[in-house]
Amino acid sequence: MFPMLALPLALPGVNDAFFNASYVLQLLTNGLSNGAVYALMALSVVIIYRTTGHMNFAQGEMGTIGCLLVFSVSVSHGVPYWISIPAAIAISMIVGALLQRTLVQPVERRGGMGVILVTLGLFLIFNSIDSVIWGTDPLQPVRPFPSRPDDHLVVMHGPPQFAIRYSAVGVWITLGVVVLLLHLLLQRTRLGLGYRAVAANADSALLVGIPKDRMLMLGWALAAGLGTLAAVLFSQTTGSLDFNLMASVILYGLAAAALGGFDSIPGAVVGGVVVGLVEALVPAFFSFIGSELSLVMALLVIVVVLLVRPQGMFGKARVVRV
Amino acid sequence: MTARTIQHGSREHRLWQALLYGGLAVLVLVIALTQPDYRMVQFSAVAAWSVALLGMNLIIGYGGQMALGHSAFFGFGAYLTAILYSDYGVSFVGTLPISAVAGAVVGLLLGLPALRISGLYLALVTLAVALAFPSVVKMDQLSALTGGANGKLAYIVWQPPSWLPFAVTSAGWVLLTISTFAAVLFLLASNAMRSRVGRAVLSLRDNAIGAAVSGVHPAVWRTSTFAVSAAYASLAGSLMMLAVPIVGPDSGGFLAAVTLITGMVIGGASTISGAVIGAVAVVWLPELSKSWAGALPLVSDSDGTVLSTAVYGAVLIVVVFVMPGGVVEFLRKARSRIAVVVPRIPTASTGLAAVPTPHTAQLEAQLEVEQP
Numbered sequence: 001m002f003p004m005l006a007l008p009l010a011l012p013g014v015n016d017a018f019f020n021a022s023y024v025l026q027l028l029t030n031g032l033s034n035g036a037v038y039a040l041m042a043l044s045v046v047i048i049y050r051t052t053g054h055m056n057f058a059q060g061e062m063g064t065i066g067c068l069l070v071f072s073v074s075v076s077h078g079v080p081y082w083i084s085i086p087a088a089i090a091i092s093m094i095v096g097a098l099l100q101r102t103l104v105q106p107v108e109r110r111g112g113m114g115v116i117l118v119t120l121g122l123f124l125i126f127n128s129i130d131s132v133i134w135g136t137d138p139l140q141p142v143r144p145f146p147s148r149p150d151d152h153l154v155v156m157h158g159p160p161q162f163a164i165r166y167s168a169v170g171v172w173i174t175l176g177v178v179v180l181l182l183h184l185l186l187q188r189t190r191l192g193l194g195y196r197a198v199a200a201n202a203d204s205a206l207l208v209g210i211p212k213d214r215m216l217m218l219g220w221a222l223a224a225g226l227g228t229l230a231a232v233l234f235s236q237t238t239g240s241l242d243f244n245l246m247a248s249v250i251l252y253g254l255a256a257a258a259l260g261g262f263d264s265i266p267g268a269v270v271g272g273v274v275v276g277l278v279e280a281l282v283p284a285f286f287s288f289i290g291s292e293l294s295l296v297m298a299l300l301v302i303v304v305v306l307l308v309r310p311q312g313m314f315g316k317a318r319v320v321r322v
Numbered sequence: 323m324t325a326r327t328i329q330h331g332s333r334e335h336r337l338w339q340a341l342l343y344g345g346l347a348v349l350v351l352v353i354a355l356t357q358p359d360y361r362m363v364q365f366s367a368v369a370a371w372s373v374a375l376l377g378m379n380l381i382i383g384y385g386g387q388m389a390l391g392h393s394a395f396f397g398f399g400a401y402l403t404a405i406l407y408s409d410y411g412v413s414f415v416g417t418l419p420i421s422a423v424a425g426a427v428v429g430l431l432l433g434l435p436a437l438r439i440s441g442l443y444l445a446l447v448t449l450a451v452a453l454a455f456p457s458v459v460k461m462d463q464l465s466a467l468t469g470g471a472n473g474k475l476a477y478i479v480w481q482p483p484s485w486l487p488f489a490v491t492s493a494g495w496v497l498l499t500i501s502t503f504a505a506v507l508f509l510l511a512s513n514a515m516r517s518r519v520g521r522a523v524l525s526l527r528d529n530a531i532g533a534a535v536s537g538v539h540p541a542v543w544r545t546s547t548f549a550v551s552a553a554y555a556s557l558a559g560s561l562m563m564l565a566v567p568i569v570g571p572d573s574g575g576f577l578a579a580v581t582l583i584t585g586m587v588i589g590g591a592s593t594i595s596g597a598v599i600g601a602v603a604v605v606w607l608p609e610l611s612k613s614w615a616g617a618l619p620l621v622s623d624s625d626g627t628v629l630s631t632a633v634y635g636a637v638l639i640v641v642v643f644v645m646p647g648g649v650v651e652f653l654r655k656a657r658s659r660i661a662v663v664v665p666r667i668p669t670a671s672t673g674l675a676a677v678p679t680p681h682t683a684q685l686e687a688q689l690e691v692e693q694p
Contacts (some may be wrong), residue, residue, distance in 0.1 A: 042446060055442055057449070107642055113388060116445055117642045120580050123633030131628050247576075251453055254446060292457045299450040306439045306447065 016285040022162035025155070027280045033168040033237050035276020038174040040230035041246075041253025042260060042268035043182065044223035049262045051219045052200040054104065055254065057119040059227045060246030060259070061063040061126035066092040066228030067141070067235050068134050074142045081144045085232055089225045096224025130243035136297060138242045141235035143171035171233050171319075180227065182222075186265070195219065199263070224283055248295055252279065257300040257307045262317020270313065275301060326661040335663060338378040342509035350501045354494035362493040364605050366374035366565035369500040371560050372601035373507050375595065377554025383592030384515060385547040387436060388525030392555040393582050394455040395425055397574020399559030401459065404569050405467055414478050414564065418503075421560040422553045429552020454577035456571035473570030476563055483628050500561045507554065512594045523547055577631075584638045590648020599649045607634060 041059065048056055056062075066088040073084040107114035145167035152163040186192035197205040198215040206212045221259055227246075235241040242304070254274045260267025275298065282297060283289045289297075311317040328335050336498040353365050374396050381389045399421045406420060432451065436444055459468045470472055482495035490498065514520055522543055525533035534540050563569065572578065581604055588607075589600030611633030645652050 053442070055446060069347070103639065113382075113445075113591075114642050116390070116442070117583065118639050120583060121635040121638035121642070124577075125632045128628050128631035128635070132632075136628075154528070168456055248453075248654060251450055254450070258443075260448075288463070295457045297452045299447070299454045302450055303435055303439075303447055306443050307435050310438070310443070316389070 015285055016076065020160065022156040023160050023284075025162045026160070028277065029164055029168055029283050030141060031159065031277040031280030032273060033165075033171050033276070034234075034279060035256075035273035036171045037230050037234045037237065037272075038228050038247060038252040038256045038275050039175055039272025040178065041249055042256035043178070044226035044230070045253055045257040045263065046260075046262060046265055047219050047226070047270045048223045049217055049257070051195065051202070052104075052108075054108075054115045055119070056122075056220075057250065058122035058126055059223060060231075060253070061123050061130070062092060062096065062224055063227035063231030064130055064243060064245045064248075065126055065230075066224075067169070067231035067241060068130060068139075068243075070142050070232060071134070071139055071241060075140065081142050084142070084160075085144060085227045085229075088232075089228050092224040092228040093221040096227075097221040099224075100217050100220035101213070104220070106211070127243060127247075134243060136243060137182030138240045141239070141241035142232070143167070143236050143239075145236060146234070147236065147239070158242045167236055174229070174233060175269070178226070179265075181267065191218065247299075251295060251298050252276075255301045255305075257301045257312075259312055261312025263316060264312065264314035267312055267314030325659060328661050328663050330663055330665045333458075334362075349504075350497070354490055354497045355488065357494075359491065359493040362491070362497050363565050364470040366493075366497045366500050367562065368601045368605050369497065369504045370562040370601075371585065371604045372598045373504050373556075373561060374555045374582060374599045375557035375589060375597035375604070376508060376511055377551040377558065378582060378586045379589075379591055379593065379597055380515075381547055381551035381556065382586065383590075383596075384520065384523050384527065385543065385544065385551070387548065388441060388445040388450045389436065389548065389551070390445050390583055391450070391452035391455075391579050392551070393576075393578035394448075394452045394561075394574045395429065395552045395555035396559040396578070396582070397455055397459070397569065397571075399425055399556030400563050400569035400573055401468055401474060401559075402556070403563045404474040407478060407563070408474070408476040409467070414480065415488060418557060418560055420563030421556050425556025426549040426553040429549040430545055430558075432552070437541055437544055438625040449576065449579060452574065453576045455574035459574070468571075471571060473568050475568050477567045478564055478674060480564060492607060496564050500502070500564060503557075503561055507557065508594065508597075511554075515594065525581055580638075581634070585649075586636060586643075587638060587641050588645075588648060590650035593648065593650040596648050596650040607637060611637070 040119065041063075044059055048059075061284075069091065070081070070084045070088045073079045073087070074081050103118050103122070107118050147165070147167045151167065152165040154161060154163045186196060194205070194210045195215050195218055197208070197210050198212050202212055205215075215264040228310055230253075231246055235245060250273050251303055253272070256271035257268055258271070259267060259274060260269070260271030278301065279294045280299060283294060305312060328338070350365075354362065357365065374392060377395070378392050381387050381392075401416040402421050402424055404412070406417045407414055412420070417503065426554045432448075435447070439447055458464070460471050465471075480496055481492055482490050486495075507529070515523070522533065525536065525538055526540055530540055533543075559569070559573075584607070585600035585604035586596070587600075588603040589596030589598070608630050610629040614633055641648070673674055
């Protein structure tokens with residue numbers, strides 16, 4: 001679009017191609033699509049953290065298993081995706097609730113590192129089950145949204161061309177719908193009220209008759225469902241699916257949750273989008289940062305946020321009484 | 323049957339200690355003289371891993387800080403030694419102090435944020451460091467130095483010297499060398515943890531405010547514990563290069579971090595000797611779990627290799643449930659039926675050892691925090 005703009009702004013270490021409107025817009029939409037997936041992962045982190053104060057490091061792997069289940073049922077057996085995806089989400093919700101009840105809660109009473117160790121153990125188990133059942137080769141994922149090469153809306157004719165993919169719009173709309181449903185569930189239903197009460201003060205909630213244990217299970221179930229949905233959407237976006245699908249996504253999700261505040265649901269969404277944009281734009285802007293360093297950037301986001309503002313953008317600062 | 327009471331530092335206690343450590347030394351020597359080379363590599367790996375696990379025990383078990391990404395320091399040390407040895411011609415022993423100091427400096431840099439970040443957040447940050455380690459190593463700017471995704475080779479020439487009174491293969495000499503370094507590092511850590519250094523570290527873990535009031539500077543002690551533990555992990559990586567001549571990006575990665583954590587939990591986080599048992603588990607658990615997984619019906623051999631990761635995860639979870647204190651804690655409980663070791667109690671006036679009365683012995687046994 002603006003080829004002349006590149007010349008006067010040629011800075012050392014800065015990618016000249018960055019000063020091109022359609023290139024930047026394309027990066028922005030890519031970043032937003034990944035950001036939506038990270039936002040879903042961050043939501044699943046936040047939903048568990050709010051009530052129990054735990055982080056489930058196995059969340060990504062649980063999502064991968066759900067996504068691979070969808071692949072098996074839909075691609076191998078021809079079940080339509082609008083049945084298989086909700087079914088996989090429902091199954092992972094049940095598994096999530098069961099894991100909370102059978103493994104996490106009993107270990108919780110021992111305090112300390114127990115829960116972290118259990119979720120790390122689950123990470124290993126799920127990761128290895130994935131590769132045993134589905135192999136280590138990349139698979140063609142189920143794509144609920146149109147994803148042929150020309151399924152896009154060309155906004156700026158090239159070169160370089162800027163087009164919005166229908167699948168990206170689908171991912172954004174899905175995130176919006178999920179956030180809306182989550183909001184309605186938590187703010188407008190009795191169940192959501194119970195969940196929020198447990199998050200605010202578990203002991204008092206128990207005293208007024210809220211089944212605390214069930215609310216904790218609800219949190220894990222919701223998180224597992226979100227994780228599976230995120231995995232399905234991420235395999236749609238990247239166009240490939242293997243047993244390591246979510247290995248890095250969980251880190252971006254955690255970075256997004258840290259950025260937004262581990263106890264804030266709007267924070268998770270904003271954090272996810274910001275992390276997605278940073279991941280897309282920063283390596284493109286600085287020519288000396290390779291794309292393989294985006295994991296390091298996620299790490300830096302986590303460290304800087306926790307150092308400067310540990311409660312994140314939207315979280316509540318915790319007051320510790322000594 | 324009442325348990326025997328043995329006073330720490332008494333003649334009887336010294337005798338048992340000498341028997342135990344002497345036996346261990348003889349065992350290592352016998353292994354070095356008799357075992358085939360591939361076994362020797364495994365035992366050398368045990369000695370090297372045990373140093374890394376000891377570093378983790380210092381920061382996690384004693385320091386109470388959840389620094390879970392020590393594989394990154396391990397990988398750092400291994401790369402440092404490999405690069406210095408093969409590209410800059412530094413002798414292997416010469417790389418060790420460099421590795422220790424550099425590891426401590428990196429640990430210090432990471433330990434400074436750890437002052438503000440604690441608990442779960444620290445676990446998250448350190449695990450993220452391990453997760454990011456391979457991508458840093460594979461960076462374009464560094465790949466000339468690190469060998470990128472292929473890893474770094476360093477065949478270290480390590481022949482037994484002529485003054486040795488017995489004939490030993492080069493692999494056996496490697497085992498003896500690593501074991502000696504490990505023994506010195508264990509002695510240092512064990513003595514430090516039983517002195518005022520250890521009391522300061524433990525007091526910070528158990529009650530930070532109380533410790534600060536008693537004159538233990540939390541920032542100084544926390545960061546230096548972090549630095550020392552990172553130096554141990556880095557040294558372990560350097561020592562490992564002697565046994566296994568290649569280091570790859572994944573040696574510092576997430577899976578390696580979880581492997582180390584599993585070893586630490588199996589051995590027992592707040593113990594010194596647990597590091598050795600954990601290292602045995604780190605080396606042989608994959609092999610064992612491969613054969614366990616291979617014994618399952620409907621599992622092919624290649625699946626068995628992959629499934630061993632699952633067995634690893636399952637072992638981690640089972641140990642958390644069954645033996646939260648690790649094997650060493652379990653053995654200590656078993657030992658306490660036979661004999662109880664009580665610490666020497668200094669008197670207020672002289673500071674010299676006093677003979678404990680049965681009552682104080684009992685009290686001390688209850689309060690016993692750390693006795694190897």
